[in-house]
Amino acid sequence: MALSEFDLIYRYFSxxxxxxxxxxxxxxDCAILRLPPGARLATSVDxxxxxxxxxxxxxxxxxxxxxxxxxxxxxxxxxxRPLGMTLAITLPVVDExxxxxxxxxxxxxxxxxxxxxxxxxxxxxxxxxxVQVFGALPGGxxxxxxxxxxxxxxxxxxxxxxxxxxxxxxxGDWRGDPExxxxxxxxxxxxxxxxxxxxxxxxxxxxxxxxxxGLVADAGHIAxxxxxxxxxxxxxxxxxxxxxALPDRxxxxxxxxxxxxxxxxxxxxxxxAELPAGCTRIGRVEAGEGVDCGLDLAGxxxxxxx
Amino acid sequence: MALSEFDLIYRYFSxxxxxxxxxxxxxxDCAILRLPPGARLATSVDxxxxxxxxxxxxxxxxxxxxxxxxxxxxxxxxxxRPLGMTLAITLPVVDExxxxxxxxxxxxxxxxxxxxxxxxxxxxxxxxxxVQVFGALPGGxxxxxxxxxxxxxxxxxxxxxxxxxxxxxxxGDWRGDPExxxxxxxxxxxxxxxxxxxxxxxxxxxxxxxxxxGLVADAGHIAxxxxxxxxxxxxxxxxxxxxxALPDRxxxxxxxxxxxxxxxxxxxxxxxAELPAGCTRIGRVEAGEGVDCGLDLAGxxxxxxx
Numbered sequence: 001m002a003l004s005e006f007d008l009i010y011r012y013f014s015x016x017x018x019x020x021x022x023x024x025x026x027x028x029d030c031a032i033l034r035l036p037p038g039a040r041l042a043t044s045v046d047x048x049x050x051x052x053x054x055x056x057x058x059x060x061x062x063x064x065x066x067x068x069x070x071x072x073x074x075x076x077x078x079x080x081r082p083l084g085m086t087l088a089i090t091l092p093v094v095d096e097x098x099x100x101x102x103x104x105x106x107x108x109x110x111x112x113x114x115x116x117x118x119x120x121x122x123x124x125x126x127x128x129x130x131v132q133v134f135g136a137l138p139g140g141x142x143x144x145x146x147x148x149x150x151x152x153x154x155x156x157x158x159x160x161x162x163x164x165x166x167x168x169x170x171x172g173d174w175r176g177d178p179e180x181x182x183x184x185x186x187x188x189x190x191x192x193x194x195x196x197x198x199x200x201x202x203x204x205x206x207x208x209x210x211x212x213x214g215l216v217a218d219a220g221h222i223a224x225x226x227x228x229x230x231x232x233x234x235x236x237x238x239x240x241x242x243x244x245a246l247p248d249r250x251x252x253x254x255x256x257x258x259x260x261x262x263x264x265x266x267x268x269x270x271x272x273a274e275l276p277a278g279c280t281r282i283g284r285v286e287a288g289e290g291v292d293c294g295l296d297l298a299g300x301x302x303x304x305x306x
Numbered sequence: 307m308a309l310s311e312f313d314l315i316y317r318y319f320s321x322x323x324x325x326x327x328x329x330x331x332x333x334x335d336c337a338i339l340r341l342p343p344g345a346r347l348a349t350s351v352d353x354x355x356x357x358x359x360x361x362x363x364x365x366x367x368x369x370x371x372x373x374x375x376x377x378x379x380x381x382x383x384x385x386x387r388p389l390g391m392t393l394a395i396t397l398p399v400v401d402e403x404x405x406x407x408x409x410x411x412x413x414x415x416x417x418x419x420x421x422x423x424x425x426x427x428x429x430x431x432x433x434x435x436x437v438q439v440f441g442a443l444p445g446g447x448x449x450x451x452x453x454x455x456x457x458x459x460x461x462x463x464x465x466x467x468x469x470x471x472x473x474x475x476x477x478g479d480w481r482g483d484p485e486x487x488x489x490x491x492x493x494x495x496x497x498x499x500x501x502x503x504x505x506x507x508x509x510x511x512x513x514x515x516x517x518x519x520g521l522v523a524d525a526g527h528i529a530x531x532x533x534x535x536x537x538x539x540x541x542x543x544x545x546x547x548x549x550x551a552l553p554d555r556x557x558x559x560x561x562x563x564x565x566x567x568x569x570x571x572x573x574x575x576x577x578x579a580e581l582p583a584g585c586t587r588i589g590r591v592e593a594g595e596g597v598d599c600g601l602d603l604a605g606x607x608x609x610x611x612x
Contacts, residue, residue, distance in 0.1 A: 023346060027531075028451050029383035029515060030348040032443060040329060041347060042336040043424075045438060047394045049431035077335035088353045088394070088436040118349075125355035126432040130394040132351060137338060145334050209335060225333075 016107050019116035021083040021136070031118035033083050039136040044074035050127040055170050060098050062189035063129070064105030070212065071131035072113045073193035073263040077210035079143040079202035080135025082113055082195060087120040088130040113193060141202050146225035148207040148268040154230050154283035155275060157194045157264045159240040160215055161252060162187040164259020180242035187240075191263035200276055201267055208267035214258040219266055219291045226268075229288030232257070234295055238280040257293055322413050325422035327389040327442070337424035339389050345442040348386035352377040356433040361476055366404050368495035369435070370411030376518065377437040378419045379499035379569040383516035385449035385508035386441025388419055388501060393426035396434040419499060449507055449514040452531035454574040458512055460536050460589035461581060463500050463570040465546040466521055467558060468493040470565020486548035493546075497569035506582055507573055514573035520564040525572055525597045532574075535594030538563070540601055544586040563599055 017025035024032035035041060048067045050056055068085065075082055087106070110117055115133060148154075166188025168174045169181040193210070201208055207222045215232070223230045234253055243252040268285055275281060323331035330338035341347060354373045356362055374391065381388055393412070416423055421439060454460075472494025474480045475487040499516070507514055513528045521538070529536045540559055549558040574591055581587060 024448070024450075029380040029449075030350040030386060030441070032384075032448060033347040033349065035341060035347065037343075041339040041341060041440070043339065043392065043438075043440070044336040045392045045394045045425065045427050045436070047396060047427045047429045047436070049396055049429050052430050074335040078338075080336060086349065086351050086438065088351045088438075090353060090355055090434055119351065121351050121353045121436070123353045123355050123434075124358050125434055128396055128429075128431055128434050130351070130353070130427070130436045132349075132392065132394075132438045134347070134349070135336070142330070142338060143335075144330070 016110040017116050017118055019084055019114070022116050022118055025116070025118045026120070031084070031086065033118065033134060035083070035136050036138065039138050042075060042078045042080035042135040042137050042142070043132060044071060045130055045132040046071040046074065047128060047130040058189070060102035061105030064102045065109045066189050066191065067129045067131050068106065068109035068113060068115060069191045069193050069263060071133045072115060072195060073191070073210040073212065075133050075135040076194045076198035077143060077208050077265060078135065078137065079141065079198045079208070080137050081199060082115045083134040083136055084118040085115045085131055085133045086118060089120065090123045090125040090128040092125065092127060113195060143198060143201055143205055143208040144225070145207050145209050145222050148222050148226035148228050148230070148285045149270070150228060150285055150287050152206055152268040152270055152285040153281045154219070154232065154268055154285060155279050155281050156211070156215070156238065156266050157197055157279050158192070158262070159238045159243070160211070160262055160264060161243050161255030161259050162240050163191065163261025163263065164255040165243060167261060176242065176246050180245065183242050188261060191261065193263055194265045197265055197276055201265070204269060204273045205267040206270055208265055211262040211264050211266050212260055214260045215266060216257050216291050216293055222266065222268065223289060223291055227289070229286045230283060230291045231286055232283040232291065232293040234293055236280065236282045253295070257295065322416040323422050323424055325390055325420070328422050328424055331422070331424045332426070337390070337392065339424065339440060341389070341442050342444065345444055348381060348384045348441040348443050348448070349438065350377060350380035351436055351438040352380065353434060353436040364495070366408035367411030370408045371415045372495050372497065373435045373437050374412065374415035374419060374421060375497045375499050375569060377439045378421060378501060379497070379516040379518065381439050381441040382500045382504035383449060383514050383571060384441065384443065385447065385504045385514070386443050387505060388421045389440040389442055390424040391421045391437055391439045392424060394436040395426065396429045396431040398431065398433060419501060447508050449504060449511055450531070451513050451515050451528050453512040454528050454532035454534050454536070454591045455512055455576070456534060456591055456593050458574040458576055458591040459587045460525070460538065460574055460591060461585050461587050462517070462521070462544065462572050463503055463585050464498070465544045465549070466517070466568055466570060467549050467561030467565050468546050469497065469567025469569065470561040471549060473567060482548065482552050486551065489548050494567060497567065499569055500571045503571055503582060507571070510575060510579045511573040512576055514571055517568040517570050517572050518566055520566045521572060522563050522597050522599055528572065528574065529595060529597055533595070535592045536589060536597045537592050538589040538597065538599040540599055542586065542588045559601065563601065
């Protein structure tokens, strides 16, 4: 990577490249990370594009924070401990004010998620942000999608539907309480990757995924990889006070079931395993295939990328 | 990462995700790589954008190959052994013919550089390709930019200037022999990252960098990081037969000194170290700072990213 170009951003937060696993950060041909003895590397990349993954009038701070949170959520879903990240950003112009604001959001994410920025690349073009995250998996362990077994409980962390409702707020489509709108907008722009929960589940969960495209769509990946059927009881879905207060309960349930952008974890626990704090049992694993949520969700379920 | 989107490309070359270090490839929340015991992770990301880093009429095969080669060159410059890569690609439309051709070039690069594709992300937007490469560095070793010492030899691999001359061919600015134009165009689109040389240099070279922005610009990074002056003798620059045959010798030297896109290695060797095969001694390390090539290179030296 070329320091000369990346330097444009990096100078705003060079102190944020330090971390226990970082042997060499920005400034050479590669970054060098040290994994704990016996650990394996977990890595994932997520790209966000202006006008596709976020509204064009988004604050640069939120944009940066959200891009990192979304990528970090994949580490959480594997049970990986964060080591660091790199950033490949394409910018139409070099706007110092924009960069400073962007870097502030990035700095907050670096701190919140323990993901020092160890390298990157800056190029000219339409605004596009690719965050690559690195994490360590101890021993032979990993939270995969394919281990759910008949009789397991189906569980989720946090509350569902807030991401989709937040996007409705951002898009001007929110018909609920304006105060709750602020909460939801924040949930959309500042999701919380469940990193600590991922580590906790590494020894107990049989399968896990993060909810980016919507519960039913993402649970479908566990069902397909595990060769089982996931049954969801909509009455058990955890809803935030903001969504509970919504007069249109069907809308709230649709957001919780098929809206995306929640970045909570969906996972399966074997019989007898203790439910972690802040999590809810929403269903069970049965023989069969696919996801049954007991409702007819008309229209496309989950976010369609193309 | 979402399989549903990346699958668009991945189905064309799913057999190419296998590798010794790959414990888990495409299809879960993260890829999992296994490093050799005691090895450290080297990683770098390079983004190429249509109309900026490559002509708009480039063949998709060449585009894919070049994007991977450019990223792999950073592993070579660190002396890292390739483990795998991920690909974040933004596409304006889903064009199956384009994707098939792109995937062919990608497959060739996967094979040539031992870089199985272990994950990625596909999004909609202006064409933009970010390749993240992963390599293993044994023990505490790494080829850094900062170790050049007074008295060392300055050396390069291969021949210089072919990348810039190739870009002139692609842009219709080549005034030399058309047959040599074909060779140069191929050198531009299909550069050769010096991965084996990087591994060889790990035990001997005091500093190294790959030449992406032009010899003088990139040697300048070694000079700055090492706190030394690099003196280049232009008479010693290795030129391909295509550039040697060019009637305008000054143009050939300018391309060799300040053209980019060569992806050869520039490195320093301590006194007594043997020059590896295919490499040329082009100067020496002296006390001082900067790069002295004995010529006045009017105009900007090296590729300016903004």
